[in-house]
Amino acid sequence: MNDLLLKSVRPWGDESVDLLIRDGRIAAMAPHLTAEGVEVIDGKGHIALPGLVDAHTHLDKSLLGWPWYRNEVGAQLLDKIDNERQVRQALGLDAQVQSMRHALRSLAFGTTLIRSHVDIDTEQGLKALEGVIETRRRLCEVLDIELVAFPQSGVMRRPGTIELLDRALALGADLLGGLDPCAIDRDPKGQLDVLFELAEKHGKGIDLHLHETGELGAFSMALIFERIRAHGMQGQVSISHAFCLGAPDWQRTQALIDECAELGVTILTTAPASREVPAIQRLIAAGVPIGVGNDGVRDTWGPYGNADMLERAKLLGLRNNLRRDDEIELALGLCSYRGARAIGHESRRLKVGERADLFLATGETVAETVVTHAPRALVISHGRVVARNGEALLPTP
Amino acid sequence: MNDLLLKSVRPWGDESVDLLIRDGRIAAMAPHLTAEGVEVIDGKGHIALPGLVDAHTHLDKSLLGWPWYRNEVGAQLLDKIDNERQVRQALGLDAQVQSMRHALRSLAFGTTLIRSHVDIDTEQGLKALEGVIETRRRLCEVLDIELVAFPQSGVMRRPGTIELLDRALALGADLLGGLDPCAIDRDPKGQLDVLFELAEKHGKGIDLHLHETGELGAFSMALIFERIRAHGMQGQVSISHAFCLGAPDWQRTQALIDECAELGVTILTTAPASREVPAIQRLIAAGVPIGVGNDGVRDTWGPYGNADMLERAKLLGLRNNLRRDDEIELALGLCSYRGARAIGHESRRLKVGERADLFLATGETVAETVVTHAPRALVISHGRVVARNGEALLPTP
Numbered sequence: 001m002n003d004l005l006l007k008s009v010r011p012w013g014d015e016s017v018d019l020l021i022r023d024g025r026i027a028a029m030a031p032h033l034t035a036e037g038v039e040v041i042d043g044k045g046h047i048a049l050p051g052l053v054d055a056h057t058h059l060d061k062s063l064l065g066w067p068w069y070r071n072e073v074g075a076q077l078l079d080k081i082d083n084e085r086q087v088r089q090a091l092g093l094d095a096q097v098q099s100m101r102h103a104l105r106s107l108a109f110g111t112t113l114i115r116s117h118v119d120i121d122t123e124q125g126l127k128a129l130e131g132v133i134e135t136r137r138r139l140c141e142v143l144d145i146e147l148v149a150f151p152q153s154g155v156m157r158r159p160g161t162i163e164l165l166d167r168a169l170a171l172g173a174d175l176l177g178g179l180d181p182c183a184i185d186r187d188p189k190g191q192l193d194v195l196f197e198l199a200e201k202h203g204k205g206i207d208l209h210l211h212e213t214g215e216l217g218a219f220s221m222a223l224i225f226e227r228i229r230a231h232g233m234q235g236q237v238s239i240s241h242a243f244c245l246g247a248p249d250w251q252r253t254q255a256l257i258d259e260c261a262e263l264g265v266t267i268l269t270t271a272p273a274s275r276e277v278p279a280i281q282r283l284i285a286a287g288v289p290i291g292v293g294n295d296g297v298r299d300t301w302g303p304y305g306n307a308d309m310l311e312r313a314k315l316l317g318l319r320n321n322l323r324r325d326d327e328i329e330l331a332l333g334l335c336s337y338r339g340a341r342a343i344g345h346e347s348r349r350l351k352v353g354e355r356a357d358l359f360l361a362t363g364e365t366v367a368e369t370v371v372t373h374a375p376r377a378l379v380i381s382h383g384r385v386v387a388r389n390g391e392a393l394l395p396t397p
Numbered sequence: 398m399n400d401l402l403l404k405s406v407r408p409w410g411d412e413s414v415d416l417l418i419r420d421g422r423i424a425a426m427a428p429h430l431t432a433e434g435v436e437v438i439d440g441k442g443h444i445a446l447p448g449l450v451d452a453h454t455h456l457d458k459s460l461l462g463w464p465w466y467r468n469e470v471g472a473q474l475l476d477k478i479d480n481e482r483q484v485r486q487a488l489g490l491d492a493q494v495q496s497m498r499h500a501l502r503s504l505a506f507g508t509t510l511i512r513s514h515v516d517i518d519t520e521q522g523l524k525a526l527e528g529v530i531e532t533r534r535r536l537c538e539v540l541d542i543e544l545v546a547f548p549q550s551g552v553m554r555r556p557g558t559i560e561l562l563d564r565a566l567a568l569g570a571d572l573l574g575g576l577d578p579c580a581i582d583r584d585p586k587g588q589l590d591v592l593f594e595l596a597e598k599h600g601k602g603i604d605l606h607l608h609e610t611g612e613l614g615a616f617s618m619a620l621i622f623e624r625i626r627a628h629g630m631q632g633q634v635s636i637s638h639a640f641c642l643g644a645p646d647w648q649r650t651q652a653l654i655d656e657c658a659e660l661g662v663t664i665l666t667t668a669p670a671s672r673e674v675p676a677i678q679r680l681i682a683a684g685v686p687i688g689v690g691n692d693g694v695r696d697t698w699g700p701y702g703n704a705d706m707l708e709r710a711k712l713l714g715l716r717n718n719l720r721r722d723d724e725i726e727l728a729l730g731l732c733s734y735r736g737a738r739a740i741g742h743e744s745r746r747l748k749v750g751e752r753a754d755l756f757l758a759t760g761e762t763v764a765e766t767v768v769t770h771a772p773r774a775l776v777i778s779h780g781r782v783v784a785r786n787g788e789a790l791l792p793t794p
Contacts, residue, residue, distance in 0.1 A: 067762040071721045274718035301718040303768045304711065314701065315715075321671035323699040324468045364465040371700045373574035 002383050005035050013366040021356040047369050048081050051112030051357030052309035053339035056268045056293025059099035059116040060128040063298050076260035084300045095131030097397045106308040107143050110359030112381040116149035117177050122160045133172050142381045148207045150177035156187040156194050169202040178208040181220050196227040205236040207284040213303050217244025228263050228288040235264035236322050242267050242284040246276030256274035261287040266342045270295045271319040281322050289342035292335045309335045311373040328367040399780050402432050406440035408747040410763040418753040421780030436551050443774050444766050447745050448754030449510030449706035450736035453665045455635050455691025456496035456513040459524040460695050481697045492528030494794045503791040504705040507756030509778040514547035514574050519557045519564050530569050539778045543602045553584040554734040564597040575605040578617050590744035593624040602633040614641025634663035639664050643673030658684040663739045667692045668716040677717050688741035689732045704730045708770040725764040
């Protein structure tokens, strides 16, 4: 069932080999393989790379499939949050449809594992989560999706949100989210206490958006560290964005980074060009697990996101001034198998015995494939062919 | 001669019109135009945008057409400078061939005006300049190229360079270049004195690379300002990169920016994600002219550059956190007609009477065209069709 022999591909840019896929795993990798009764695909000498991992996105927010959204939103975070709820309601957005469009585009680009936040708020309740859970169900054989119950509009400032988050975790969200306990909720102790209690109650991990910069972010992070210790949640907490780890005060920042490493806190970054960001080489040196994400795709927040994690590897390289080939390959690793490990999933390198999640792309070298975010000729996920020439083989709504 | 009627295009994303081009200029722009005996092209409702302007690149450095260059270069600026001279010699690079490849790729992306630095040093003398001048001659009917005699390896630290720069300006370089008078030459007074004297002697402008950050860059900039006043070169000097204008000390930085405005100093940026950079909206508010460039394209410095100024507009937007449609259109303007004005060239907006330098691209809105750096269906330069579907119509060596 679903066995494949992929001829003439160059894993991670190396010499050409054949790749035998059985039961969703790589069964053999060598030149001139043969296998009877198995579908054969000609890889045409393309580079084969491990399935991409989008460790931070928002499947419920995309406006893919809608006319161009003209962005005239204000500059503050709360402007964007309030605007989004209004637009969502005015358009009557269906999170199931939108998340399916977004997920299939990701898959067509070679992403086989997604961690997505989903908005939970007192206006729409669990509606978006139910929609994205349905998308996850429909795609479960070809795409791993884990979901974070995300209080985008705040926790303490909107009574009723806590109860919704509780129900979201019971309904099937894999992790509990949170957002700027100082800047948005203005009650850091309140928000973090309730979130950690709720996560412990459900035995689930936490992934917090932390946009707060400098000392404010460092303060929130210290409160998070305290609660990780108090609840014994070492290795179960991720912090998304973590701009405060890009602050210029070396010593102050290093102490925070070292504590992330000690507590097994995963840092998830989108490597934005316009913000302070944690330097990935510095995090790696300290032993902090790193994942990378595309964040929103064509939503009311901004038009740049396009679901392509190979382009994200390029942006990660540009942001971190990675110019050498080995550095660019590192960026790609973080956007694929290393990112998977950082969010607690099985690695998916191109090795015998590992999962057959991979894609074929043009390019002379791995670095060229990244900097051109080269067209993807073929995507294989969970051992099945799921996309060809940039188009998912499943119908897009 | 070369007259064209371009039917059904949307200038800057507006309603569809026809565009009559005569003698290299836009002669009429209205719905349902007719013209006898004139070639008619169907614009298919594509967005029409003004020709792009690459105000800072290096036509002589690209490795386009060569096998992938595996970058293993050291981290310092001097590592990269020394490495480049070695590679250039080892490969026997021909600046005429390389600049033609680079220029035609730019043209295929819709760029119709380029300011290029060309390395002048005591190893290769004027050889690269001669090659790029030949490329300029061959392309003069379709692409405006202005050349900066650029002492990449330093001025004072390599005796004989000054004489070469003198000859370069006599040979046909349009401007005189320079580079980090402190960090590279370690003799800021010496370098800047000789450069300003040489520029005055030839009656030519100056375009200086200034990578120096913080106080060091501010110091070099102050020396440049002094000499602009002493030589009466207001409005004739550009500073490329100018990272020191991205320094966090607001008051100190504002004083430098205001002095740029007062002296008519144009700031040229590539909007790198990994460096301090001048904020474009701040420069605009102060009245500083701004141009944008791609910098190197696939050279020994790094693999990211690809000659596409529409993608550069996107990177400019990402670096400056431009999310609104009007902000993204501003970024595009800086990469096209505003950039042309900033480096002393005729504007090229899509207006009757202006130059017929334009391209057609897919997209629902201008902002979408930018964020997707959409495929270019057609490029018209100096009134002629020069590229279709991303390929220049002239033969690439």
